[in-house]
Amino acid sequence: MPGAVCQDPRFIGADGITFYFHGKKDKDFCLVTDNNIHINGHFIGKRNKNMGRDFTWVQSIGVLFDNHKLQISAQKTSIWNENNDRISITVDGENIYLPEYEGANWQSSTLLITRIHDTNNIIVEVENLFKITAKVVPITKEESRIHNYGITDDDCFAHLDLKFKFFALSDEVDGVLGQTYKSDYVSKVKMGVLMPVMGGDNKFMSANSFATDCSVAKFKGSSRDNGSSLNMELPSLNCQSGLNGRGVVCKK
Incomplete structure (x- = not known):
């Protein structure tokens, strides 16, 4: 369903069309950019010769x-254990600690962070x-075998499944996922192919996780009044990991 980014990474745009954006390992790419918000994703990966x-x-x-x-990260992990919390959160450079139980939260004057599971699952x-x-979520041995990822025991390539909901996007929004929210957006991907x-x-x-130097950047800073107040209520996507909802980034 629309508004998603999953696994290797598979995106489902606001127009409902599924596409892949592979990017490059160890690089950062703009996922969403508008006058009042900018989101970059840091990609990790493995080279397939x-x-x-x-x-x-x-x-x-x-x-x-x-x-x-705000930065949300999956910590590098060798052997995956879902009971070990591998999510890292920083706000304005400060590490945020959340007790490991469902419902634990941290709040500032503008931001609310809440655990929706004891470990590894939050809402911001x-x-x-x-x-x-x-x-x-990790790459499992079975996933690695099926897709020939070549995952070894030293790194399970823990990564993020993400679900987005936006309340005030303008029609200038851009980015890999963001561009699909434009009212006049026409998909640029070739349809009818497997991938x-x-x-x-x-x-x-982008140069780094907080850089706004990509050619499509729109971010202007503190004002929230320039948006069109579009409430982007989109159909849902179910990820293999169990995460589901609107505006998702997860695995194929």
């Missing part, structure tokens, strides 16, 4: 809003601006 691209996953996101910087909310659900791929690596590439 038999293919012309990397296998990639979104390891972290950097979110700029108002005058704040800014009223009238966005809601992000983030879940840390429709969105290009534009150079257009969306």
Whole structure:
């Protein structure tokens, strides 16, 4: 369903069309950019010598809003244990600690962070601006075998499944996922193929998680009044990991 980014990374745009954007490992790409919000994704991955691209996953996101910087990351993990919390959160450079029980929360004047499971699953909310659900998931041995990822015991490539909901996007919104929210957006991917791929690596590439130097950047900072107040209530996507909802980033 629309508004998603999953696994290797598969995106489902606001127009309901599924596409892949592989990017490059160890690089950052703009997922959403508007005058009041900017979201970059940091990609990790493995080179497949038999293919012309990397296998990639979104390891972290950097979110700029108002005058704040939010980062949500999956910590590097060797052997996966779902009872071990591998999610990392920083707000304006400060590490945020959440007790490991469902419902634990941290709140500032603008931001609310809440655990929706004892470990590895949170919701981050800014009223009238966005809601992000983030879940840390691994690449399993079975997934690696099926897709020939080549995952070894030293790193399970823990990454994020993400679900976005936006409350105030303008029609200038852009980014790999953001562009699909435009009212006049026409999909650029080739339909009818097994893996429709969105290009534009150079257009969306950013210097780091909080950089606004990509060619499509729109972020202007603290004002929230420039948006069109569109309530982006989109159909849902179910991820393999169990995460589901609107505006998702997860696995194929």
